[in-house]
Amino acid sequence: MRRFLDGLYTASGWLAGLCMIGVLLMVTLMILGRLLGFPIGGADAYAGYAMAGAGFLALASTLKHGEHIRVTLVLSMLHGKGRRALEIIALLIAVALSGFLALYSVRLVWQSWSFQDISTGIDATPMWIPQIPMAVGTLIFFIAFLDEFVLELSGKRPAAATEELHHE
Numbered sequence: 001m002r003r004f005l006d007g008l009y010t011a012s013g014w015l016a017g018l019c020m021i022g023v024l025l026m027v028t029l030m031i032l033g034r035l036l037g038f039p040i041g042g043a044d045a046y047a048g049y050a051m052a053g054a055g056f057l058a059l060a061s062t063l064k065h066g067e068h069i070r071v072t073l074v075l076s077m078l079h080g081k082g083r084r085a086l087e088i089i090a091l092l093i094a095v096a097l098s099g100f101l102a103l104y105s106v107r108l109v110w111q112s113w114s115f116q117d118i119s120t121g122i123d124a125t126p127m128w129i130p131q132i133p134m135a136v137g138t139l140i141f142f143i144a145f146l147d148e149f150v151l152e153l154s155g156k157r158p159a160a161a162t163e164e165l166h167h168e
Contacts, residue, residue, distance in 0.1 A: 049130035057137040059137055101142070105138040105139070
């Protein structure tokens with residue numbers, strides 16, 4: 001299971017990187033289009049979709065690599081059981097919030113598909129298509145927080161997750 005989850009987080013990070021390449025390609029096409037006199041209709045919308053996809057798909061990978069910003073002022077004043085209890089409470093809140101985010105992101109995709117919602121731009125993209133990376137990213141983010149919570153409860157959470165507290 002550990003290998004599967006780590007692979008999921010890595011794949012999500014790679015997909016975020018591919019979305020960033022998509023942004024680069026769309027912006028490059030728009031620049032070339034302006035220079036050569038042929039407009040690329042809808043490219044700015046696709047660049048925006050790719051940027052949103054990159055942001056959401058990168059959430060789990062950055063969490064698991066310890067790259068999310070944490071406010072550790074209170075946590076650094078606690079030791080032993082108090083620190084662990086606060087970690088568990090914070091992770092429980094994060095699981096709940098990321099779960100709601102994932103639930104409503106998936107629900108948004110479903111509603112956009114059900115209502116046949118399309119973009120207002122010239123491309124008239126069905127909105128459920130660019131919303132999929134957001135829903136997938138938030139779902140993987142929820143799984144990553146749930147993973148962190150279970151690791152903390154079982155005492156198997158890597159020391160790197162709290163290592164920054166010892167350097168303050």
